[in-house]
Amino acid sequence: MEPDSPRPRIAVVGGGVSGLTAARELAVAGADVVVIEGSERLGGRIRGAALAGTTIDIGAESFATRGGTVAELIDELGLSDQVVRPAPLGSWVIDGARSIPLPAAGTLGIPAQPLSRATVRALGMPGALRAAVEPLLPRSVGSEAGSLAELVRARLGSRALHRLVRPVALGVYSADPERLGVATVPGLAAAYAKRGTLIAAARDLRDGQAAAGGAVAGLRGGMTQLIDGLEADVRRRGVAVLRGTKARRIEARETAAAGAGGWLVLGDDDAVLAAADRVVLAVPENVARRLVGETGAAGQATDRIEVVALAIDDPRLDRAPRGTGALVARDAVGAGARRASGAAPILAKALTHVTAKWPERAREAGPGRHIVRLSYGRAGSAPETVGLDDAEVRGIARYDASRILGVDLRADTVVDLVRCTWRMGRPPGSRDARPFTAPAGVTLAGDWVSGTGLAAIVQGARTAAAAALAASH
Ligand SMILES: Cc1cc2nc3c(=O)[nH]c(=O)nc-3n(C[C@H](O)[C@H](O)[C@H](O)COP(=O)(O)OP(=O)(O)OC[C@H]3O[C@@H](n4cnc5c(N)ncnc54)[C@H](O)[C@@H]3O)c2cc1C
Structure with missing residues (x-):
């Protein structure tokens, strides 16, 4: 930027990891930045939840070390000494009555x-x-x-x-x-x-990586450390962060500067939340479409999943019977599997044995206590657990964990449960993807633009920030 050129004003809508990373890049480059987050909490799909006296990740729990993108950001935020590696135990596939190491x-x-x-x-x-x-x-x-x-x-x-x-x-x-x-x-x-x-x-x-789930790492204390680190960093750089402020639409405006245009970010009752030269939309796809005024955006397909985490006191799990966790093949669900095994089908699509995967978590939990995280909801159908009360979900999750782990878990050993429902975007490259033409001066960030996973979206957020800066000159 020229030393005497006015600082571009850039509004970032969405305070998840994409929005905060973009805001940081923009602030580093000298822009005047405001982050507009709809909920009271920053982090979006990175979120902590209390379970049996500890806080666990109920959204994203790790990042791919591929490309070093996230590690670099973590380093810049001074969090490198918080990086933890999963135990190299491998994971499994449950296919009908069979359990197979991946x-x-x-x-x-x-x-x-x-x-x-x-x-x-x-x-x-x-x-x-x-x-x-x-x-x-x-x-x-x-x-x-x-x-x-x-x-x-x-x-x-x-x-x-x-x-x-x-x-x-x-x-x-x-x-x-x-x-x-x-x-x-x-x-x-x-x-x-x-x-x-x-x-x-x-x-x-x-490329020589050994673990079936790919090379991943986590953060001691959870992935929310990344959000806290980003928030502290952007605030230090003078970024204004608005929480509990939902953007409803964005509107192009005319400015005094010849042909410069610019954007208004409008909230409830058309209140002006920000007037900016450029806007970065770091929100899920359906929200981005709605904000630019695309009609029919509300009906756009998103799949829901529900994550259910259990704290279980059972030392038989110390031997990590399914390594870091297991994925459940579709074939295991349905009449065929039920006939073959004589048992009710497993409804979960995946289980992470959190305390086996992250030794740090096992130390925190204490001897004999285990945390497992199950996810529900396959493409195109609502999670089986949605709408059920906690007691019912506890029963389903305990049954599924028993079947997946091959250990008959007693009801009285399940000491706590926490659950959270998420909306999953459509990954880029999906067959039903629809083109999105961002208006001039609007750039996009998020997994639906750059691909799933923090490695891809951190890079995507940087690219979006660079595009917003380039457009500002
Ligand atoms: C259960 C689960 C497990 C996952 N596990 C992993 C993992 O282990 N590793 C990994 O790399 N990835 C994982 N992911 C994916 C990863 O969490 C996401 O790709 C990433 O967090 C998306 O970040 P984002 O900032 O693009 O979007 P989001 O996190 O969705 O952030 C968007 C933000 O925009 C806000 N917003 C929405 N509408 C508005 C509005 N109108 N106005 C203002 N703000 C608005 C939302 O409140 C939210 O804070 C997981 C996701 C889930 C759900």
């Missing part, structure tokens, strides 16, 4: 070593052999595929799709791979285009 070297369940013992265990020998021929198939196989599922089915076979890729996609993206495009998975499309085979692409992406 092959370690894979990307989104695409096996990097199709004939490894773990992959053969997961797919059976016929399924593993089918997957193993993939590098020999001509590039044309799967070239017509319209979704990730079609591509995986064509190249690796149905077993790899149903037993590995689908449960992992449902766990990571809360979306069926039939609805996802290859572009959803960061780096996969480029690696596949380069190598021409999914197995080689998966190998490239894994």
